[in-house]
Amino acid sequence: MNKDLYYYPFYPKQWAIKTNILTLEEKGAYLEIINAIYINDDIAIFEKHIPNILGISKGKKYFKLMESLKPFLTVVDNTENGELKYTQSKIKKIRLSVNKSLAQKSFAGKQSARARARNRTKQGQQPLNSRTNENLTNNNKQNTNIDRFSTISNADILNNMS
Numbered sequence: 001m002n003k004d005l006y007y008y009p010f011y012p013k014q015w016a017i018k019t020n021i022l023t024l025e026e027k028g029a030y031l032e033i034i035n036a037i038y039i040n041d042d043i044a045i046f047e048k049h050i051p052n053i054l055g056i057s058k059g060k061k062y063f064k065l066m067e068s069l070k071p072f073l074t075v076v077d078n079t080e081n082g083e084l085k086y087t088q089s090k091i092k093k094i095r096l097s098v099n100k101s102l103a104q105k106s107f108a109g110k111q112s113a114r115a116r117a118r119n120r121t122k123q124g125q126q127p128l129n130s131r132t133n134e135n136l137t138n139n140n141k142q143n144t145n146i147d148r149f150s151t152i153s154n155a156d157i158l159n160n161m162s
Contacts, residue, residue: 008038008098009094018072022069023068025065026068029069034091036049037086038091038095042085043087043096044076044087045086046083046084048083050086073087074088074089074092
């Protein structure tokens with residue numbers, strides 16, 4: 001699961017219109033199923049996993065819920081071993097657009113890192129005397145180290161500061 005899949009756009013008006021025939025329990029189950037579909041890498045879930053997602057056993061209640069929810073779900077054809085797999089068209093479109101956006105951001109970030117690395121390499125190849133020392137905290141214009149062991153006299157330091 002990708003760490004950037006923490007949200008997806010939710011459209012309350014569309015939700016209310018499309019799910020107005022469902023009971024409150026069915027709406028909750030449907031929301032749990034589409035959330036599971038969204039965070040799954042395949043953008044689909046196996047039918048055998050739905051009872052675990054909903055926290056119910058595969059009995060009368062489960063079959064009644066699935067009978068109501070099947071019109072809202074799409075069966076994926078490329079299943080293994082003949083097991084049913086479900087997806088939801090709107091969630092699939094959203095997830096594919098999020099994946100595309102993440103890929104573009106990743107590509108742009110990598111390009112930016114390469115450009116910064118090239119700029120650092122170019123700066124590293126410049127001769128020492130051509131680099132600017134504007135960010136240094138001392139005002140020594142001759143690029144010599146001034147510390148307590150330096151041979152530069154106080155008079156020389158004062159002359160360089162002016």
